[in-house]
Amino acid sequence: MARIAVMGAGSWGTAVGKVLADAGSEVVMWARREEAADDINTNHCNGKYLPGVVLPSAVSASTDPAQVLDGAEEVVLAVPSQTLRANLENWVDLLAPNIGVISLAKGIETGTLMRISEVVAEVAGLPEGQIAVLSGPNLAREVAEGQPAATVIACTDAARAARLQDAFSTRYFRPYTNNDVVGCEIGGATKNVIALVCGIASGMGLGDNTAATLVTRGLAESTRLGVALGASQTTFAGLAGLGDLVATCTSPLSRNRTFGERLGRGETLEQAQEATNGQVAEGVKSCTSIVELSHRAGVEMPLTEAVHEICHEGGNAVEVAVRLMRRSTKPE
Ligand SMILES: NC(=O)c1ccc[n+]([C@@H]2O[C@H](COP(=O)([O-])OP(=O)(O)OC[C@H]3O[C@@H](n4cnc5c(N)ncnc54)[C@H](O)[C@@H]3O)[C@@H](O)[C@H]2O)c1
Ligand SMILES: O=P(O)(O)OC[C@H](O)CO
Incomplete structure (x- = not known):
């Protein structure tokens, strides 16, 4: 043994x-x-x-x-x-x-x-x-x-x-x-941030079209970062990418999603933190390092930037959402 x-x-x-x-x-x-x-x-x-x-x-x-x-x-x-x-x-x-x-x-x-x-x-x-x-x-x-x-x-x-x-x-x-160690680690870190934004949207009262849009575009920006850092694109279609993203973005058991929901309902970072029973919602801190990593890699991550703005720059969730929807249009 x-x-x-x-x-x-x-x-x-x-x-x-x-x-x-x-x-x-x-x-x-x-x-x-x-x-x-x-x-x-x-x-x-x-x-x-x-x-x-x-x-x-x-x-x-x-x-x-x-x-x-x-x-x-x-x-x-x-x-x-x-x-x-x-x-x-x-x-x-x-x-x-x-x-x-x-x-x-x-x-x-x-x-x-x-x-x-x-x-x-x-x-x-x-x-x-x-x-x-x-x-x-x-x-x-x-x-x-x-x-x-x-x-x-x-x-x-x-x-x-x-x-x-x-x-x-x-x-x-x-x-x-x-x-693909790089892909698995990037997928695991970025999905927590996307779960936060899904939670924020849910806390704001938004429905399933919004959630599906966030999951899909969240996967797109996570994949962009991973590939720029040397990961394989296919990892992001697997369990450590899409699989974990879906579980975390949709489950009421997710600390990240739950934390986001509380922010979306208007709670402060401190209030949302108090409700975690001392457990970690990794995306709250990692969104900052992922934004910096994306700048270094020259990759756009608008949803991760949005979470960073709401969590750490006093951004208002409604204003941030309006700005995200007004970004220039582009091919998928
Ligand atoms: N909980 C899940 O469902 C889950 C699933 C997969 C991966 N993860 C990841 O696993 C890692 C650990 O998560 P967890 O869910 O066990 O976290 P947790 O908050 O439930 O537990 C963290 C553990 O680390 C210990 N610890 C040691 N030093 C610490 C410190 N300075 N501050 C805070 N805690 C300290 C705590 O005492 C505790 O035992 C995280 O990166 C998380 O994203 C969690
Ligand atoms: O509770 P979370 O949000 O830390 O997510 C837990 C796991 O990472 C899900 O795979």
């Missing part, structure tokens, strides 16, 4: 811990709070993030990263994108030199504009073949309940991607492999 460390016991880290244990691994989770570790060890659940979900007995937890990483063959990084660098800096001396890393994060680091696998490579000094990313339409609650879902495991080392595919395969969780 392989021993896998999951660093982060939030909603997705916990759901992924359950998947890995159901697939046959021994899973040790790092939790920030003692109560979370106790809850997992004593009650086999994580009541704050996934109430009612029973975790397999092969899942345990600790707040001590040394204990969690001791003997681990793989380490899953399940902390928010903007805190990952600081967390990993604390853990880097505890990583075995040949350890494999799997990033679950869906964001772009602010300031550096790095994808999260690039942050991992820089901080841990690992070659890119040792770093994989997992991304797809995977709302944590549904996966934790055992509802059927698929995902993508991307790694430039195809043999490693195939090994991880086995490690993550269960009767309810079906991973596909891909070698």
